[in-house]
Amino acid sequence: MDGQALILRNVGNYISMVEEEKKYFLSLLQPREYYRKEYLQREGNNCNNFIFITNGCVKSYLLDQKGEEHILTIAPTDWWVVDYMSFVFEKPGNLFIEAIENTGTLILTKEKREELFRKIPSFERYFRILTERAFAVNQQRVTDILSLTAAERFEKFQQRYAHIANSLTQQQIASFIGVTPAFFSRMLKAKRK
Amino acid sequence: MDGQALILRNVGNYISMVEEEKKYFLSLLQPREYYRKEYLQREGNNCNNFIFITNGCVKSYLLDQKGEEHILTIAPTDWWVVDYMSFVFEKPGNLFIEAIENTGTLILTKEKREELFRKIPSFERYFRILTERAFAVNQQRVTDILSLTAAERFEKFQQRYAHIANSLTQQQIASFIGVTPAFFSRMLKAKRK
DNA sequence: CATTCAGGTTGATCTAGGTCAACCGGGATG
DNA sequence: CATCCCGGTTGACCTAGATCAACCTGAATG
Numbered sequence: 029m030d031g032q033a034l035i036l037r038n039v040g041n042y043i044s045m046v047e048e049e050k051k052y053f054l055s056l057l058q059p060r061e062y063y064r065k066e067y068l069q070r071e072g073n074n075c076n077n078f079i080f081i082t083n084g085c086v087k088s089y090l091l092d093q094k095g096e097e098h099i100l101t102i103a104p105t106d107w108w109v110v111d112y113m114s115f116v117f118e119k120p121g122n123l124f125i126e127a128i129e130n131t132g133t134l135i136l137t138k139e140k141r142e143e144l145f146r147k148i149p150s151f152e153r154y155f156r157i158l159t160e161r162a163f164a165v166n167q168q169r170v171t172d173i174l175s176l177t178a179a180e181r182f183e184k185f186q187q188r189y190a191h192i193a194n195s196l197t198q199q200q201i202a203s204f205i206g207v208t209p210a211f212f213s214r215m216l217k218a219k220r221k
Numbered sequence: 222m223d224g225q226a227l228i229l230r231n232v233g234n235y236i237s238m239v240e241e242e243k244k245y246f247l248s249l250l251q252p253r254e255y256y257r258k259e260y261l262q263r264e265g266n267n268c269n270n271f272i273f274i275t276n277g278c279v280k281s282y283l284l285d286q287k288g289e290e291h292i293l294t295i296a297p298t299d300w301w302v303v304d305y306m307s308f309v310f311e312k313p314g315n316l317f318i319e320a321i322e323n324t325g326t327l328i329l330t331k332e333k334r335e336e337l338f339r340k341i342p343s344f345e346r347y348f349r350i351l352t353e354r355a356f357a358v359n360q361q362r363v364t365d366i367l368s369l370t371a372a373e374r375f376e377k378f379q380q381r382y383a384h385i386a387n388s389l390t391q392q393q394i395a396s397f398i399g400v401t402p403a404f405f406s407r408m409l410k411a412k413r414k
Numbered sequence: 415c416a417t418t419c420a421g422g423t424t425g426a427t428c429t430a431g432g433t434c435a436a437c438c439g440g441g442a443t444g
Numbered sequence: 445c446a447t448c449c450c451g452g453t454t455g456a457c458c459t460a461g462a463t464c465a466a467c468c469t470g471a472a473t474g
Contacts, residue, residue, distance in 0.1 A: 092368040112357035156349035164305035175285040
C-alpha cells in the first residue's frame with residue numbers, strides 16, 4: 029500500500045471524507061524520505077510539523093546532562109510523530125527525532141494543519157480522537173514506570189510492540205523501558221533460564 | 222466566580238460561543254459536590270465521565286500489587302479529570318479518583334459529550350487543543366522520570382504546581398514525583414541546610 | 415583480508431532510593 | 445482529658461539497577 033492510501037485509511041478509521049476532501053488533504057502533505065540515522069528533528073529547534081510515517085520506523089528521544097539517550101516514543105509505519113511540547117507551546121524542543129531505518133514520511137506543517145481545520149473541521153475530530161488515544165496510552169506509561177519493575181515493563185513492552193520488537197536493538201528497548209543496556213542484557217539472561 | 226462562569230471562561234479561551242450555545246453546553250453538565258476523601262471514580266469501574274473541577278482539588282492514582290498508592294494526576298480548580306484509558310477504550314479502569322478536599326464538579330458524560338460534538342462541532346476543537354496540551358505536558362513527565370533524579374523532579378514540581386503545593390501533604394507530593402514519603406522527607410532535610 | 419565498529423555480555427563495585435520499624439507531635443474525637 | 449490517628453522524621457539495613465571497564469562477535473568497510 030502506498031503512503032497516500034495508508035494515511036487516507038488511517039484518517040478514514042475515524043472520520044469520513046468525500047473524494048475532493050481527500051484530494052485536498054493529500055495536497056497539504058509534503059512527502060519526504062529519510063535514511064537510517066537521519067534526523068527529522070533536532071533538539072533546540074521548534075517543531076512545526078506533524079509527521080506521518082508511511083514506511084520505516086522512527087524514534088524520538090532526549091539526551092540528558094550526561095549525554096545518555098532516553099527514548100520517549102517509537103513510531104512505526106502508520107503512526108504520527110511530533111515533539112508535542114515544542115509544537116503545542118511553540119518553543120524550542122528538547123527532543124531528537126531520528127529514523128532508525130530508511131523511512132518514508134508525509135509532513136503536515138502547523139500552518140497547513142490550521143488551514144485544514146478551517147477548510148474541513150471534521151479533522152479537528154480526527155486529531156482529537158488520535159490525541160485522546162495517544163494520551164491514554166501515555167498515561168499508562170507513566171503509571172507503569174511508577175509502579176512496575178523493569179522486568180514487568182519489559183513484559184508489557186513485548187506485548188504492545190510485538191510486531192516491531194524484533195527490528196529494534198536491545199539498546200533501544202532498554203532505553204525505552206528506562207534501564208541501561210548492561211542491565212537489560214542481564215535481565216534477558218535471567219529470563220532465558 | 223461560580224462553576225458555570227468558570228467553565229465557560231475555560232472553554233472561551235479556545236473557542237467562541239454564542240449565548241444559546243453556552244446555555245446548551247451548560248445544560249449538558251451535571252453539577253455534583255464531593256467531600257474530602259470521597260471517590261469520584263473507583264478502580265474496576267468504567268469511567269464514562271469527563272469531570273470538571275469548579276473548586277477544590279482531586280487526585281487520580283492507582284494501587285500497585287503491594288497496595289502502594291501512585292498518584293498519576295493532581296487536578297485543581299479549573300481542570301478536567303478523567304481516567305482516559307478507561308474512557309477512551311471503554312474498559313474497566315485501574316485508577317481511583319478521590320477528592321483531597323471538598324470539591325465541586327461539573328460532570329459531562331460520554332453520551333452528552335458526543336451529543337455536544339454533534340450539536341456544536343467546535344467543541345471537537347476545544348477538546349483537541351485541551352488534549353494536545355495535556356499530552357505535551359504528560360510527555361514531559363515521562364522524560365522527566367526517565368532522565369532526572371528525584372530532587373530534580375521535585376524542583377520542577379515546585380515550579381509547576383507552586384499554587385497548590387502548600388495544600389498537599391508531603392506524602393502526596395512524594396507519590397506524585399515517584400518516591401517514598403520516607404525518602405522524600407530526607408530529601409527535604411538535605412535541601413534545607 | 416585486515417580493521418573498524420556497533421551491539422551485546424559479563425564481572426566487580428557502587429548508589430539512589432526502598433523497606434521496616436520506632437518514635438514524635440498535634441489536631442480531632444469519644 | 446485521654447486517646448487515637450495521621451503526617452512526618454529518623455535510624456539501620458537492603459536491593460534494584462547503575463557504572464565502568466574489559467571482552468566478544470559478526471557485519472561492514474578500506
